[in-house]
Amino acid sequence: MPKIKYPGVTSVIGVGPKPFLPPWYARMTAELAIDSLAFVQQMAERDRQGAVDYLKGAARRYTQARADVGSQAHDLFERMIRGEQIGRVHPDLVPYRERFAEFLAAVNPRLERAEDVAWSDTHQYAGSFDAVLTVWLDEDGTPTPDRSGVPHLLMADWKTSRDTYPDVALQMSAYAHADRIIAPDGTTAPVPEFDGAAVLHITPESWALKPVRIDDDVFAFFLALRRVFDWEREESKTVLKPAIAASAGRLVTGTQRRAR
Template sequence: MPGAIRTIKRGGSRFYLSPETAEKVPGVTSIVGMLPKPYLTFWAARMTAETAVANLPAVASIAERDETGAVDYLRNAHTRYTKLRANVGSDAHDLFERMIRLEEIGRVHPDLEPYRLGFAEFLTTVRPQLIRAEDVAWSDEHNYAGSFDAILRVRLGEDGRPDHENGTWHTLMVDWKTSKGAYPDVALQLAAYAHADRVISPDGVSEPMPEVDGAAVLHITPEGWTFKPVRIDEEIFNVFLTLRHVFQWDREISKTVFGRPIAESVRRLITGTQRRAA
């Protein structure tokens, strides 16, 4: 009997371990993370500046006693924000899974209540039928894996809007997003999941990946929600596969490019500065 699927972190990346063979493959999110994101540098700098301006007296007080501590407080501003948002997102995803499975939901934390209301409105408006949720998509051909949010059936009219009477049923790979925006790289994630060979349940049971007609993202924030289609065609999937090769280069191939020196100097110049330091 297969066991529960496990994940490990190595070098800042997540890897999935096959429940049958213990084979290690990189996660979809880590592969998509190979995309260049120069805007993050400017965002982190702005977050540091905003934290300093908003907390000038506190920063000055810390700096008087511990300059290093004040620097650390400011330079870690963006990581504290990211961790906070990740915690909210994780709690919201857990809430969405329980709601899509039609579990009874009691009172939730005030921070989650806007997300609960938005997701409840989504369920009423779209009336999705759940096929799978929070399982692992596994590609034997391309050696990657990742946990997807849901596969849903929705009934849509010719205009692409919900039509519960005369619409056509569509099977969609769906991702929930609770960040400020839904960004284009969600298409790479969804394409990777949809093109995987099989789906593995939490207890390790493997089945062929269900055939999907497309993909969609539910972007839900305290201010509202949108449910919109996402491209997952061959062009998008090929971009993901390119990033899969980049990941392989970064983690493995790049470490093999240099061989033993063909020749090297027989002596090393020792400068006067180095002698005096000794």
């Protein structure tokens, strides 16, 4: 049986417009240049292109460093919410461990699934989600850590970035509207009916659990990006055909030929 490969949810969302990126790239480069002016000048005197590449890579290096911390924090959160006893961690992760422990104490969620794959044959995409949680809420929608409220099944996502952004709704709606969930051992189950979704925004200084819309309207925007993804990766490569007429080559006169 041939192996089926679908694009990832984050790759699909990545084809959407990112108007904030060029100014951010420029700011990161400018800040690095100002903060390390003497170093960059010395580098440029020895290797101008190396100095250019160093400044150009400012945003990429920052993004990679943040991604590394985020991956380690996600691993830590999963182990903590599964009840594993955590020993010593890297100093960079200590504040994340403290904030996540505060979240667990204040909300007291029950983990249903973690790091499984949401798979859609209907719309041909897949992606690994952070967690499915049961959270008990009172009439005002506030968590009741003693679990005295009404249980709600939530698609959950952990974010360790500087802020939370609207595209998390696209991401979570895709997971929640998939056809099935695939566990690490290969077993599958239908995607359950969710009562909602929430993103846990957690930084070294604070944490906040924020409800997220994942309704049909939001999912429709994700599906529009799914179509754009196909355009970018496949269809756009088929629309331009070889020329059926073109200008003639530059005229070479007899005088020019004799002069060669």
